[in-house]
Amino acid sequence: MQQIFNFIFKNSNRLLFLLLLGISLFLTIQSHSYHRSKIISSANFLSGGVYEKINNVSEYLNLKSQNEILAQENAKLKGLLFSLKDTTSIPKLDSIKGLHSDILVSKVIHNSYDSYENYLTLNSGSLQGVKPDMGVINSLGIVGIIDDTSPNYSTVISILNTKFRLNAKLKKSNHFGSLGWNGKSTGFVQLTDIPRLAAIRKGDTIVTGGQSLIFPENINIGTVYKRYTNKENHYYTLDIKLFNDMTNLGHVYIIKSKNREEITNLENRRKNE
Numbered sequence: 001m002q003q004i005f006n007f008i009f010k011n012s013n014r015l016l017f018l019l020l021l022g023i024s025l026f027l028t029i030q031s032h033s034y035h036r037s038k039i040i041s042s043a044n045f046l047s048g049g050v051y052e053k054i055n056n057v058s059e060y061l062n063l064k065s066q067n068e069i070l071a072q073e074n075a076k077l078k079g080l081l082f083s084l085k086d087t088t089s090i091p092k093l094d095s096i097k098g099l100h101s102d103i104l105v106s107k108v109i110h111n112s113y114d115s116y117e118n119y120l121t122l123n124s125g126s127l128q129g130v131k132p133d134m135g136v137i138n139s140l141g142i143v144g145i146i147d148d149t150s151p152n153y154s155t156v157i158s159i160l161n162t163k164f165r166l167n168a169k170l171k172k173s174n175h176f177g178s179l180g181w182n183g184k185s186t187g188f189v190q191l192t193d194i195p196r197l198a199a200i201r202k203g204d205t206i207v208t209g210g211q212s213l214i215f216p217e218n219i220n221i222g223t224v225y226k227r228y229t230n231k232e233n234h235y236y237t238l239d240i241k242l243f244n245d246m247t248n249l250g251h252v253y254i255i256k257s258k259n260r261e262e263i264t265n266l267e268n269r270r271k272n273e
Contacts, residue, residue: 102256104253104256107252111158120156122136122154122252123152124152125149132149133146133214136254141221141244142208143156144156144159164180166209166214168206168209170194170204170206175195176194177236179191187241190239194238200224201224204223206223207221221240223240224240225240226238
């Protein structure tokens, strides 16, 4: 306490000056509208800048949760699109449980693309309803097929795996073939056994075919880049430039077909007869 009194006594002139200056400024501001408006404007500028910085930090910290929300909404929309037969009749979102496909949201936590047999790892597993042979896509197109699961994780056979096979077709004509990867470029896959009657041009879109029980029909895959003729069977082989950058994957959607098990059981019964 004594130190405080000593400080005030030693600096009494300065403190008195500051006090009188403050009183004069206060009186000036109160008696002149121009000065008052400038002070208020300056205060708002400073406080607004602080609030903006705080808001920017808050938005940055909430990016993860916002991305999760957007991914969930996209999953619902994709489920609707996969189940529509009449695109002029849009069902309500609350009816998604009755559709042909359920969509599970997940995220790629490991991605290999430098070998002949590439796999992905997702942060969703059997506890989240993931099972082998479910299709995996993202907003651009095909990613792969679920291979195996643990309680909280799953592995995916990448489309960049020489063991990967899928029925695919030309979107404009419905001519279909077998999609696979020759193990060369990460940006291209190959579509084989396309009939030579098919009119094919560079840039034509390739989508999933209707014979797959894993993927809904008409999911994007890529575009025609080159065309070759197989000398043995005289069918076309097409180099397909993928829509997806398979070296840069984030959120994905796992497709759970509700009809797959019923169709498979029916076909197996017929085989056993």
